[in-house]
Amino acid sequence: MSQPSLYNEIMQMPVIDTHTHLVGNKLCANDFWEISDYFWLNRELQSAGYPADADRLPQEERAAAFVSAYHGSRNTMMNRAFTAIMKNLYEIALTDAESVLKANETVKQKRNTADWAQHVADRLNVVRFVVNHPDHAAFAGMREDALLLPRIDSWLPELARKIADSSGASRQSAFEYTKRTISDQLQSYQAMGSPGIMTTLSAYEASAHEAYELSDNSSIDEITMMLLHEICSELQERGMFLQLFLGIERGWGTDSAAPVNNSLRIVKLYGLFESYSIAFELVVASELNNMDIVQAAWNFPNVHVGGMWWYNFRPSTYLQSMQYRLEAIAPLKSSLVVSDARCIEWTYGKLLLVKELLAHFLDKQVENGWISREDALYSASEWLHGSAAKRYGLTNSTR
Structure with a gap:
């Protein structure tokens, strides 16, 4: 006898929207x-x-x-x-x-x-939203303010460029100054109550496992990777985590962004994952990298997979990614929701699709005998809320 659909239970589950542009x-x-x-x-x-x-x-x-x-x-x-x-x-x-x-x-x-x-948030029981700018976090008329994960791609590339534009002793001085700047910046974020930071990374030729030393021959990608090591070291001292958004590259047109399925994108970061005990949350916009981040999460206990970003926000990629995640990693290592919404009405439209897809996917898994109904509901609760709540220190955020 077939079991009743998980739809109603999943629709009522609390959600943390891990990336928005809400103001x-x-x-x-x-x-x-x-x-x-x-x-x-x-x-x-x-x-x-x-x-x-x-x-x-x-x-x-x-x-x-x-x-x-x-x-x-x-x-x-x-x-x-x-x-x-x-x-x-x-x-x-x-x-x-x-x-x-x-x-x-x-x-x-x-x-x-x-x-x-x-009212809109309550329709799908979205209990917390994440924003990346300090002046966006105070949510007027809401029970809870947003969680702030400051994005550093507004200043990290510029710092790397300033080092690359210098030479000789000036280059070393610029690097040391940048290290102090990073420390001060992360300290200020921690003082704001932020449990972690976020950044995008476009194409990069350097690899985190290489032992680069600063010289006049150091490329900007190598300098950026050295700065990422400094950032991870600082985050580790402060007990903070790093959320990485990957897979979008610009420069292929005058005003365009494209998903690029680079098979080495994730493994080039393995040196960070194994060198630091901080949590890494990987969010990708390129379809083939969905498997790569699951493999990274399988290989490293401190690596977590995040929601579906940019061109990954489609039913086909959601269903494929959910299959990868269910087969390979514990539910507490996976967050499913990235709305990328710019007004709260779109958090409803996009999260409704996510919950419907999740219910459809898990119904099929139960029907085919791969998991029990109880395990399906546990997985859904972690993917929608529990995993992010633990990583972000929001364990009481379950209205």
Whole structure:
């Protein structure tokens, strides 16, 4: 006899959204267009003929163009998430240009509701959000402020560049100055209560297991890797962790970012994983690296796998990655959710998809006899909440 679906239990489970672009004093979308212009949906709409400069059109023309592209891309994942936002949060069905204009007024009205942001979070039981800028962490109208994981890619590349631009004794002096700067910066983050930091890393030729020594011949990639060692050493002294976002590279066009499946991207960091006892959380945007980070987490007890980022946020890659994780690593080593949302309404749309996919995936595992229903629910609870809560020191965050 088949067992009942896990859907209801999973929908009620608490969630920690481990990466957002939410800004604490403007969590809600100001209007319909702030929701509909979300980068990922906009790209799919453009594939169905939506103008790239639609925001310059008169409202009526823009609404008509939107509806045409919206119906033309109804098979896509972000379209489905957007439809759920409109239907479930606003009770709106978009059928024609007039319905878009009415939706715009509804969104404006709702965002002025005092508890709207908390209401949206509660729909899927999202108990905490992570942000990367100190001035974004105070969440107005919410029960909890965001957890702050400061991102260092705003200053790390510049520090490496300054060292690379110097030479001789000046290069060594610049390196020593940078080490002090790193220590001071991490101390300030710790004083803010941040349990860790976050950074992206683009393409890098250096490898963490190599014993580089600073010289005039040191490349900027080698200097960056030496600085990463300094950062990890400082984090270890402070009991903090490092969240790494990997797999996106820029420079292949004037204003483009692309996922690059570099088979050596993760193993080049093994020297960090084995040299420091800090926790590393790996988040990737390139499909083939999903297996690589699971292998790293299998090899190193201090390596954890994070949510699905950028081009990885698709049902196909979610299902594949969940299979890798279920087979190889304990659930407490895996976090599943990275919404990348810029308004709280999109955390609902994207997390709804995640929970639905998770329920579908685990239902199949139970049905096929690979795991028990109890183990499936345990895995789901860790992937959605427990793993991140432990790593981030949020063990009481289970409203």
